[in-house]
Amino acid sequence: MRVSKAALVASIVTLSSLFPAFGQTLEDAVDQSVVELQELTGDAFIDEAETILMRWDELGGNSSAYFDAAEIVIAEIDEFMADTQAVQEALPVPLGALQMIALNYTGTASATGQTFNPEDALAVYDTGIVTSRMGPPMSFRGEYQRIMKRIWIETWGRSNLDGMVGEEAPSDYAKMLFDVFDAPSLCEPGEAVFWSCQDEDRSRLLSVCGSPTSAADASWVQYRVGKPGALELSYPEARMSGADMFEREIWRYGGSTLRFSNGEFAYSIDADSFTDTADISVKRGEEEVFSLSCKTSHPFLDTIGGHLGEAGNDEALTIIPGKVSDEPVTACPATVMTSWSCLDESDGEVLSLCTSGEDDDRRIQFVSIAENGDSRRVPEDPVLLSGEGFDLYANSAGEAVASFTLGNEEYYLSGDKPGETGSMTYWRGGTPRFDKDCTVQSSALPELLSSRENGQAAETDTGFSYSPQPILYGGDDGQLLPSPSAFDDVIRTLKGLEAGGYFEAGKGLTPVDSLGGEAAIPYAMGLRDEAFHCAADHGGICAAPDEIYNLKAFLVGFRDEGGIDWFSPEAAAIRTPEEIDLGDVALTFSALSPPGTPVVRYGDGFCQARAYFEDWEAGNQMYYRAAESLYPAGEPDWDWIWSSFYGVVGRYNVRAEPSASADVIGIAENEAIHFPSFESVTSADGYDWREVALPDGTRGYIGAGLKDILIIDDAGQVCATVDGDEVRLTQITIGGE
Structure with a gap:
């Protein structure tokens, strides 16, 4: 030139x-x-x-x-x-x-x-x-x-974004300044993310992920489409070298194109590095069957070279943070123990021995799940560990072998040591029909064999664990909104009066200087909407067809110790407000979350957010699993386990110590987290730190504020309307619909 x-x-x-x-x-x-x-x-x-x-x-x-x-x-x-x-x-x-x-x-x-x-x-x-x-x-x-x-x-006055959570959570602008790329992707913790964007019309993500190293014997690249935990497409299905599956064209200026073919479909991703935008195209022959233009959330396609057989620099890779799951793969439900599990890496099938029950009623079953989700159970129902149809013995090499016999069919499962080769052999009519090699994920067969020989079953898993569960927040669209400032002022006033003892029985009618001489209970009663009601299993008294029911509903919803049993015949006989001795009433407003707690839309008003499991059945299974690991030999304290899980709103670092400078050992993001002792708080670096236990049992500390830690379930949820500075309480839930 x-x-x-x-x-x-x-x-x-x-x-x-x-x-x-x-x-x-x-x-x-x-x-x-x-x-x-x-x-x-x-x-x-x-x-x-x-x-x-x-x-x-x-x-x-x-x-x-x-x-x-x-x-x-x-x-x-x-x-x-x-x-x-x-x-x-x-x-x-x-x-x-x-x-x-x-x-x-x-x-x-x-x-x-x-x-x-x-x-x-x-x-x-x-x-x-x-x-x-x-x-x-x-x-x-x-x-x-x-x-x-x-x-x-x-x-x-700070040089990084670390520790900025809750109300101080960094904006997208601040994240841009510090090259923070924390948008969701389909890449797992410990994996390299090369590129990702969101298909907003279909509510799904598209990502290119890979191994954390470009070493030839360990490198792989995979294109994924779907939602976290629910992939629609993975190409290739197995984690294979990208050099044989993908090709890249580097533009002369500002971008590159990644191409690959999946059957009769040709894919291309044109990624502009100037604007962090991308165009995705899928063609069958000359016909374009899918196209998408999107904003790239993880613009790192320029680092993929080493994974495609080109010159690379692993230090430039962007690795998804968070604790890499080391939980063994299993086909067993969360409610039972995994005594043995083995993964066939050639086709993705998981083979497991699942045990349940205790002592003389200990039962076992062989369960397998194929990569497409097909499953089988042998036998259909678990059999006694000491009963007919199941045997456990040591072979000539000293390995423990488990076998099931169903009529003329026999299954033999072996493999003692995780990481080594195990096998499943199927016989029919006395003839071996096929063998399947697999990589052992976990094995308690030697312990089971030993306990069986000693006449008792052994525990196979006593480490604390539970299944992580995403949470929702309720409301018409499930979106969290800022709490109205007028409502926050009311919360502060009510909680301040309660802390001062003004809602105790016999004190609710005492004039309060901060209320301009008004008493606490009349002030609280003045916050009622004309249609106030409480949602409860027992119905009736929580309806609000007239003033007396409105008043009763309020006193039921916010009752504390006092001289009136609101579910007694005497209370039901009260027909006018004047028949209630407010001086004998005691109230509590502990159901009101702290000021600043997010709210959700509810008709013409809003409700303070409560956490709901995205999958309620899976949430229940989480409790069962936690109970089994916390109480391996005794009756679980179900009430304590339930109350020890809270929904954490937003994204927070979990740190090894109660300090903003301690190592990050995990991430809590819109999910249920176990708090072993919720009331135990350590203050440091401007945060209140609470101990948490991650799904794999790892203990750490989280600096989330109270307003971002939601009670799970809807009991205690308070709803209101706000018109300027005027707040009206419309509903409280005291036990579910």
């Missing part, structure tokens, strides 16, 4: 202007960077703006050094827009980027009404900030990001 002398001189001048002269202050260098801008128009003005972008990035320093220069930039861009009749949306992208930076430096508005806000700043970044004015396309994203990050660090 031939470069003109004039262009070469211009480039030298541009490069030399990036560095302040010897002895020059930062303020002087910044001011000098905009001197020429005031004399230029047209294309020369745009070129100079791009130079300023580069120079401000190189200069660094605090915002105070940029204030005067930034004000000039804002005014000059306003004048440029007036001269060229350019609207904001049509500004050359680098010019818009410089304008947004200047607005951020000054915190003021431009003459055209433009101000800095994170959403608009993120939108500028998402354009790619690409220019072709100097020749080949180039992006100013890096300069823009570094400058904005510098301002953010100075403004917030």
Whole structure:
């Protein structure tokens, strides 16, 4: 390529202007960077703006050094827009980027009404900030990001996002500044993510995942479509070397294309690295059967080379954080023990021996699940460990072997050591019909054999574990909303009065100074909506057809110890409000979650959020599994186990110690988490830390605030309406519908 002398001189001048002269202050260098801008128009003005972008990035320093220069930039861009009749949306992208930076430096508005806000700043970044004015396309994203990050660090007084949770959870703009890519993907913890985006129309994700190493003997790449835990497509089905399955074309500027074929379908992913957008196409022959344009949430396709047989750098890989599951694969339900499990890696079938019951009633069953979900059980119902049809013995090599006999069919299962080869052999009519080799995942066969020889069954699993369960929040659309400030004020008042003892029996009619002389119970009663009711299994008294039922419903829903049994015949005989001695009433407002707890839509009002299992049956199975591991030989304390699980809203780090600087050992994100002792709190680094147990039994600490830890089930849920500062309580749930 031939470069003109004039262009070469211009480039030298541009490069030399990036560095302040010897002895020059930062303020002087910044001011000098905009001197020429005031004399230029047209294309020369745009070129100079791009130079300023580069120079401000190189200069660094605090915002105070940029204030005067930034004000000039804002005014000059306003004048440029007036001269060229350019609207904001049509500004050359680098010019818009410089304008947004200047607005951020000054915190003021431009003459055209433009101000800095994170959403608009993120939108500028998402354009790619690409220019072709100097020749080949180039992006100013890096300069823009570094400058904005510098301002953010100075403004917030912190150098990272770690520990920012709850109300301080970082915005998408802040995540962009610190290269945080925590959107959902189909890649598992410990895997490399190369690319991912969301198909919003079909509520699913598309991801390209791979091994955490590009070593030839361990490398694999897989394209996945679906939802976490419910994949629609995995290509290839087995984790295989990407070099034989995928090919990549690197664009000359700003992107690449990944291609592969699955049967008669040809797939292509065109990933633009300037804008982090992608176009996906699926063709059958010449016919396009699927297409999608989406925003890339994990733009790392440029790191896939080593997995495709090209030069690679494993240090550049992005590995999904979180604890890598080391729980053995099993076909056994969560409610029973896994005594032996083996995985056929050639076809994905899982073979397991499942045991249940105790002592003389200990039972066993062979269960297998194929990769397509087909399952078989031998026999159909579990048999006694010591009964007919099942045998357990040591073969000539000393290995434990389990066998089932059903008529003329026989099954033999063996393999003592996890990681080594096991087998399943099927005989019919005294003749072996087929063998199946597999990799042993877990085995308690030697222990079972020993206990059987000693006349008693052995426990096979006493480590604490449970199945992680996603949670929902209820409401019409399940979306969490901020709690109205007027409602939060009411919560603070009610809980403050309760803490002061004003709702105890005999004290509810005592005048309270903070209420302007009004008593606590009349104040609380004044919050009732005219249709207030309580939802409860026992119905009747919770209806609100008139004033007396409305009043009774309120006292039932928020009752505490007092002189009235609200479910007695005497209470049912009360027909007017005057017949109730409010001085003998005791109330509690513990059912109200802390101020700031999210709410969900409910008709014309809202309800404080409560956690519901996404799959209620699976949630119940989680409790059974926790009970079995916590009480391997005794009767579980079901009430305690139930109350020890809470729904954690949002995404929180689980740390090895109660400290914001401790190692992250797991992630809690919109799921049920076990709190061994919820009331035990350690305060450090500005957070209240509670101990949690992760699904595999690992103990750690979480700094989630009370408003982001929801009770599971709907008992105690309080609903209200808000009109300005006027709050009306409309409902409380005290036992389920």
